[in-house]
Amino acid sequence: MNTRLAFELPDVWVFGLPLALSLLLFVAWRQSRRGLVARRIALLIFLRFAAFIGLLFLLARPARFHQQALNVPSRPVLVLLDRSESMSLKESDTTRFARATEFLSRRLLPALKSANVAVHCMVFDQNVQEVTDSEIAATLPNGKRTDLGAAIAQAIGGSSQPPLAVIALTDGAANCDIENERALSVLLEAGTPFIGVGFGEDRGVQTLSLRKWSGPVSAAPRIGFSLTAELEVVNADQRTSCELLLFRDGRLLQSKTLQLEKGGATRTESFQVSEEAAGIHNYSVQLVPPNLPNLTCVNTKADTSVRISDSRDLRVLYVQGALTWEYKFINLALHKDPNVKITGLTRTSEQSVFRQNIEGTGELVNGFPTSLDQLTPFRVVVLSNLRPQDLSSPQQELLARFCSELGGGILMIGGASTFDRAWQNTRLEQLLPVLLAADSRPVRTNAFRPQLTAEALQCPIFRLTPSEDVARTWNRLPLFDQYARVGDAKLGAQVWMVRPDDDSGPGGILMASQRYGAGISAAVCLQNFWRWRLAKDTETEQFDRFWRQLFRWLGDSSRDEVSIEVADQELRPEQDVHLVVERRLSPQNSGDSPRNFIVQVRDGRNQLVQEETVELQTGHPVEFRFRAARPDLYSVTITDPAKVVVAARPVEVRDLNVELVQTARNMETLRQWASMSDGLAFKAEECPRADDLVAQIKAKVRQVQTAQQTRQVVGLQWPIFGLILGCLCAEWLLRKQWALV
Amino acid sequence: MGTGVKEPASAHRKDVIWRPITARALCSILFWLGMALCGASPLQEFSDKQATFFMGRVRYSSNDGNDCGGVGQDLMRLVSKASTLTIQEERKVGLADPDLYETPFLFMNGHNDFVLSDEEVENLRKYFSHGGFFFASGCCTNPNFPRAWRREFGRIFPNEPIQPIPYDHLIYRSFYKLDRIRSLNEPRDIQLEGLFHDGRLVAVMCEDGLCCSFSANNSCNEGRGVSPEDGQKLALNIAVYALTH
Numbered sequence: 001m002n003t004r005l006a007f008e009l010p011d012v013w014v015f016g017l018p019l020a021l022s023l024l025l026f027v028a029w030r031q032s033r034r035g036l037v038a039r040r041i042a043l044l045i046f047l048r049f050a051a052f053i054g055l056l057f058l059l060a061r062p063a064r065f066h067q068q069a070l071n072v073p074s075r076p077v078l079v080l081l082d083r084s085e086s087m088s089l090k091e092s093d094t095t096r097f098a099r100a101t102e103f104l105s106r107r108l109l110p111a112l113k114s115a116n117v118a119v120h121c122m123v124f125d126q127n128v129q130e131v132t133d134s135e136i137a138a139t140l141p142n143g144k145r146t147d148l149g150a151a152i153a154q155a156i157g158g159s160s161q162p163p164l165a166v167i168a169l170t171d172g173a174a175n176c177d178i179e180n181e182r183a184l185s186v187l188l189e190a191g192t193p194f195i196g197v198g199f200g201e202d203r204g205v206q207t208l209s210l211r212k213w214s215g216p217v218s219a220a221p222r223i224g225f226s227l228t229a230e231l232e233v234v235n236a237d238q239r240t241s242c243e244l245l246l247f248r249d250g251r252l253l254q255s256k257t258l259q260l261e262k263g264g265a266t267r268t269e270s271f272q273v274s275e276e277a278a279g280i281h282n283y284s285v286q287l288v289p290p291n292l293p294n295l296t297c298v299n300t301k302a303d304t305s306v307r308i309s310d311s312r313d314l315r316v317l318y319v320q321g322a323l324t325w326e327y328k329f330i331n332l333a334l335h336k337d338p339n340v341k342i343t344g345l346t347r348t349s350e351q352s353v354f355r356q357n358i359e360g361t362g363e364l365v366n367g368f369p370t371s372l373d374q375l376t377p378f379r380v381v382v383l384s385n386l387r388p389q390d391l392s393s394p395q396q397e398l399l400a401r402f403c404s405e406l407g408g409g410i411l412m413i414g415g416a417s418t419f420d421r422a423w424q425n426t427r428l429e430q431l432l433p434v435l436l437a438a439d440s441r442p443v444r445t446n447a448f449r450p451q452l453t454a455e456a457l458q459c460p461i462f463r464l465t466p467s468e469d470v471a472r473t474w475n476r477l478p479l480f481d482q483y484a485r486v487g488d489a490k491l492g493a494q495v496w497m498v499r500p501d502d503d504s505g506p507g508g509i510l511m512a513s514q515r516y517g518a519g520i521s522a523a524v525c526l527q528n529f530w531r532w533r534l535a536k537d538t539e540t541e542q543f544d545r546f547w548r549q550l551f552r553w554l555g556d557s558s559r560d561e562v563s564i565e566v567a568d569q570e571l572r573p574e575q576d577v578h579l580v581v582e583r584r585l586s587p588q589n590s591g592d593s594p595r596n597f598i599v600q601v602r603d604g605r606n607q608l609v610q611e612e613t614v615e616l617q618t619g620h621p622v623e624f625r626f627r628a629a630r631p632d633l634y635s636v637t638i639t640d641p642a643k644v645v646v647a648a649r650p651v652e653v654r655d656l657n658v659e660l661v662q663t664a665r666n667m668e669t670l671r672q673w674a675s676m677s678d679g680l681a682f683k684a685e686e687c688p689r690a691d692d693l694v695a696q697i698k699a700k701v702r703q704v705q706t707a708q709q710t711r712q713v714v715g716l717q718w719p720i721f722g723l724i725l726g727c728l729c730a731e732w733l734l735r736k737q738w739a740l741v
Numbered sequence: 742m743g744t745g746v747k748e749p750a751s752a753h754r755k756d757v758i759w760r761p762i763t764a765r766a767l768c769s770i771l772f773w774l775g776m777a778l779c780g781a782s783p784l785q786e787f788s789d790k791q792a793t794f795f796m797g798r799v800r801y802s803s804n805d806g807n808d809c810g811g812v813g814q815d816l817m818r819l820v821s822k823a824s825t826l827t828i829q830e831e832r833k834v835g836l837a838d839p840d841l842y843e844t845p846f847l848f849m850n851g852h853n854d855f856v857l858s859d860e861e862v863e864n865l866r867k868y869f870s871h872g873g874f875f876f877a878s879g880c881c882t883n884p885n886f887p888r889a890w891r892r893e894f895g896r897i898f899p900n901e902p903i904q905p906i907p908y909d910h911l912i913y914r915s916f917y918k919l920d921r922i923r924s925l926n927e928p929r930d931i932q933l934e935g936l937f938h939d940g941r942l943v944a945v946m947c948e949d950g951l952c953c954s955f956s957a958n959n960s961c962n963e964g965r966g967v968s969p970e971d972g973q974k975l976a977l978n979i980a981v982y983a984l985t986h
Contacts, residue, residue, distance in 0.1 A: 328845070329845075332872050332941075533871055534843070534873060535842050536842040
């Protein structure tokens, strides 16, 4: 242990001491003028000087610093060697792993040993394992995931004493980051610097992978739906093509040949499918890669299942303050979909409403519903050109309950007359995904073309053709020049469409949505959206498809009595799958007591994986989990006590190879680890000579430990106070005795 | 499924029309009159031409769209009286104009024979496919216009001939419930004719001087065709049908 005394404010001495001396000389001069003898003056000055010295000592904040000696031989260095699959990639005739083991065995280990530093070698992927020198040579780089954070935490946690440093030999492509926070705190607590040495090329290798495969949970018979594959190409050095095969229940249904451009891109490709009869079908997609020698192809197969059911129709209630062209064209868009029915409720004068497509003569006879019962038949409510006086507060509250409790969809559409500022601070405004602007006058601007946001481009609602790029489709919309002015999007809302910035000012939100309780609310602030359908160059099917998809999405959340949601997690084999099941509130069950439901999970071969009885009460979600032992398409079904299926959804657990999707060396990860722990990060090819590296590691360790030296404040003790107080008291007593006070 | 039917509300509307002008209303009138005399048009600036009811008055062949001059405005006034819709001025539009695709409701009337060019027919085919609606009326029960209309509009969709619209069609119940409309000069019912596309009524024509009855109080067609009261109801039904289907 090395201990030293130092002052935290040494300047106090520099300025305080001359000041004190000057003051004492002045006092001595004054006392001599008063005729005091020299011996007495000297005694008084000494006592005052001693008190001043004591005060200055305290003001300079003395502290004792303790520093641990660098005990190099007794504390080891941990070396973590990445053995994940990305390290098996071959670059310049040798694999990353081979280069890393060569670096370790020929340069690093000899240098550390010659510096008399103990070394513990470990290999890691999603786990960490201690290895000997001979075992390193026998290790294969085939780990399915890289978890550098977990490896650091486990390695340090397993050591009897904190290591001198952690050296990681890796490509830095750490796929898991769950343990990073814990690992960082362990590093900082141990005062251990992280030294990262990056292997591989920054560009990575050519890869082609099937990233996602998705379809609707359910669809109506004879109505087309999309199954969408998301492909990712990385570093393609030439144009090429691949084939995408769609299988329905194991039989080839469709195939597509895709042209892949040079470079890197994410591409979505959709298959249009429709089914004649109700049932459940399994749709799998197979990626057939091109035969290129340098191309690594990963994740080539995926499955999903779709329930075809015509048991429930989607009814839309379109409420408007006056007849609008928007209603007509949306009505046209839904005309060909027999499973979507639109009911119009239009105010035509102060005293009268106009009802269209009602189901019975008594339906909505008194205008907008005044009870939840009357809203229950509808899954989506559209509001247009309404003023607050058209919807009373209880009716607005009803809409909020319809959305949040029944899982209904609310869509507000139109221009300034819809998004009127009079709606500010109303219950309806709380539902909306946007705040209403204080100034709601119509905005007439330069002609613009609505622009989809990045989120919308990835969302299936906006995919209107099976093969064309989404952005390109939407770039063919006609120009618009009016929209409703609204405020900011609310926290958690998704903005789908904006007006691009131009000379007439910053762009505004044109379309947004948000979850509101169990339902969804959306706003379309573009005036005269119907012009899209009537425009000369429009393909009307695209307009129609958009509205069908939007309404199905808005109304989909309320289709089942019980909802099954997959919790936010990464679905992997040999892990638990967390589901949240909830019984939705409806007027039929609002007063019900809790009921038992049976949750069944079956695997792809229809073998029962788990069956459990859960008690569900409206508004009380229950967590349910099952073990996904292997990659498979699991189906989760909930039945009521009468064995009637009330909800079902597929859950696909894929054995995704995430290691080879992004193969570029990620030095940024290593630099972040290094900077957080005062360590170092090198590219392997820029790494200094091994003995220099060891010297740098030692310097870093010393630097870290210097920064970590302990400090103990001294001076605030009774002897110092006693000395000061004693000097001052003695000086005062002497002056008293000598009749100077 | 059914369709709601609104009863005419003429009684209370009458009270509203003859209410004495208040000072506020007088100021408002003077303001707008002043603005009009100064050539300014704030209404044009702030109102939305397309959100409310407006129509295109079709110029075709040698017809410049001025037959029975005020008929377009009268139709829109009729619509505004019966609903909360605000109306705009009619716009003249040719069947080959790009503006055709900005105008979801077209009105055409006339006395004489006419011929549509191939381009106009092609435009109308696309217009109807995209959701546009067409209302035509022969003026003063002159048979030349209806004959030409049937011939020319029959060219638009070769497999879709012009056909009578039976009285059980929604267009007779879209606003007022019209069980039957009798001709004033013949022992028969007034018969609308229409063009259908994909099962949807896209164009309507009345040969019995419907425009004269709802616009000019049938003064140019006195004793013939449709009575003014029935004509107003039928015209309004057609407009509401166009706005909802």
